[in-house]
Amino acid sequence: MTAQPEPGADRSGDSYLPAHGNGGYRVRHYDLDLEYRPVANRLSGTARITAVATQPLSAFTLDFTDYKLSRVQVSGTNARYTHRGHKLRVKPARSIAEGAEFTVEVRYAGNPEPLSSPEWGDVGWDELTEGALVASQPIGAPTWFPCNDHPADKATYRLALKVPAPYTVVATGGLVDRRRSASTVRWVFERAEPTAPYLVSVQIGYYDDVDLGGARLFVPTRLRENALVDFGRQPDMRTALEGWFGPYPFGDYAVVVTDDELDDPIEAQGMAVFGAGHVDGRRTHERLVVHEFAHQWFGNSLTVADWRHIWLNEGFATYAEWLWSESSGGESADTLARRWRGAPAQQGSGPRIADPGISEMFSERVYKGGALTLHALRGELGDDTFFALLRDWTSTHRHSTVTTAEFTALAARHAGRSLDRFFTAWLDSDVLPR
Numbered sequence: 001m002t003a004q005p006e007p008g009a010d011r012s013g014d015s016y017l018p019a020h021g022n023g024g025y026r027v028r029h030y031d032l033d034l035e036y037r038p039v040a041n042r043l044s045g046t047a048r049i050t051a052v053a054t055q056p057l058s059a060f061t062l063d064f065t066d067y068k069l070s071r072v073q074v075s076g077t078n079a080r081y082t083h084r085g086h087k088l089r090v091k092p093a094r095s096i097a098e099g100a101e102f103t104v105e106v107r108y109a110g111n112p113e114p115l116s117s118p119e120w121g122d123v124g125w126d127e128l129t130e131g132a133l134v135a136s137q138p139i140g141a142p143t144w145f146p147c148n149d150h151p152a153d154k155a156t157y158r159l160a161l162k163v164p165a166p167y168t169v170v171a172t173g174g175l176v177d178r179r180r181s182a183s184t185v186r187w188v189f190e191r192a193e194p195t196a197p198y199l200v201s202v203q204i205g206y207y208d209d210v211d212l213g214g215a216r217l218f219v220p221t222r223l224r225e226n227a228l229v230d231f232g233r234q235p236d237m238r239t240a241l242e243g244w245f246g247p248y249p250f251g252d253y254a255v256v257v258t259d260d261e262l263d264d265p266i267e268a269q270g271m272a273v274f275g276a277g278h279v280d281g282r283r284t285h286e287r288l289v290v291h292e293f294a295h296q297w298f299g300n301s302l303t304v305a306d307w308r309h310i311w312l313n314e315g316f317a318t319y320a321e322w323l324w325s326e327s328s329g330g331e332s333a334d335t336l337a338r339r340w341r342g343a344p345a346q347q348g349s350g351p352r353i354a355d356p357g358i359s360e361m362f363s364e365r366v367y368k369g370g371a372l373t374l375h376a377l378r379g380e381l382g383d384d385t386f387f388a389l390l391r392d393w394t395s396t397h398r399h400s401t402v403t404t405a406e407f408t409a410l411a412a413r414h415a416g417r418s419l420d421r422f423f424t425a426w427l428d429s430d431v432l433p434r
């Protein structure tokens with residue numbers, strides 16, 4: 001387990017986003033029963049949240065954007081609430097004792113729209129030309145359901161979503177029910193593995209459902225043929241990644257290609273989402289296919305306990321690109337490492353990999369610099385020890401949360417010696433080692 005900050009009741013204490021996420025409780029389960037009408041862009045329904053108080057609570061908060069609320073109940077009794085500044089503050093009729101389990105039920109309706117930020121662009125629920133998508137990293141989850149939006153508060157999910165009949169819904173979790181009534185279909189998904197709110201996703205569109213062998217591809221018909229080439233090596237990729245990182249941590253894996261262009265692909269739990277522009281029938285963007293797949297181990301199963309540790313997601317997913325290149329007949333990891341070490345983003349002083357700051361969370365120094373750190377570590381330890389370390393890392397912290405200190409401690413244990421100087425030079429310095 002990872003030590004959690006014990007913040008005040010309306011703060012998560014995250015080092016980068018302290019006011020995002022909430023304290024005083026941990027969520028066990030989200031049960032979302034929703035309806036979406038794409039033409040009107042209208043989302044409505046009920047969220048039932050089961051949580052446990054980690055301190056006595058006379059009030060608590062949830063992250064939630066601008067919806068009209070018609071009822072808020074705590075453990076079956078109407079509660080007083082205020083809702084402003086994307087915080088839903090709930091005051092239950094009776095205080096909740098430390099350690100007590102309670103439920104929060106929020107009934108709501110509104111027009112979902114993404115959150116815009118200078119650092120990350122639009123995140124959360126967003127309309128497509130036909131349908132909708134959810135891409136929440138790092139703060140978009142409250143655009144469609146009330147939640148404790150912190151990566152370390154992982155919970156299980158049940159999501160029921162009713163949409164007009166012709167649409168396909170792909171969502172986080174396995175499909176457990178699909179029922180048609182008149183002109184709508186209600187899709188029900190369940191996710192038993194602990195999942196961070198930012199990794200819960202919904203994709204609504206006109207999609208063909210194709211078996212890729214160990215994964216499913218959801219793709220518009222017009223892109224199907226090309227996508228079968230671009231994602232054709234998915235089964236080989238799985239074999240390769242399992243060899244390096246241990247067993248795939250979830251049951252299912254869905255690859256979604258939207259009919260619209262997307263700037264960047266995005267990972268979700270058991271899912272990766274690509275835009276139409278990432279498909280060309282020539283595997284041009286295969287490095288992104290392996291990158292998003294690697295996030296299932298690094299980010300989704302092992303989730304950062306605090307956003308400061310983001311290199312544990314992005315550095316590892318980037319290194320998976322280099323490993324895949326090497327093993328699939330492309331350039332070697334060493335060639336790629338030497339090239340990226342020489343790239344402008346890695347010269348001179350820059351953000352520290354292990355603490356890049358909020359505006360540099362998704363910078364090249366974190367992605368490529370993080371991968372360079374791993375490549376240097378591989379050189380330091382040798383292949384056998386390095387890959388044993390990675391498999392130990394993913395199995396020890398499977399479906400849990402992680403910090404940089406936990407990784408460096410485990411690496412030192414595998415090395416049988418202190419790696420403090422090595423990691424300080426790579427992770428905690430403004431300038432990268434040669």
Ligand SMILES: [Zn+2]
Nearest residue numbers: 291295314317
């Ligand atoms: Zn990534």
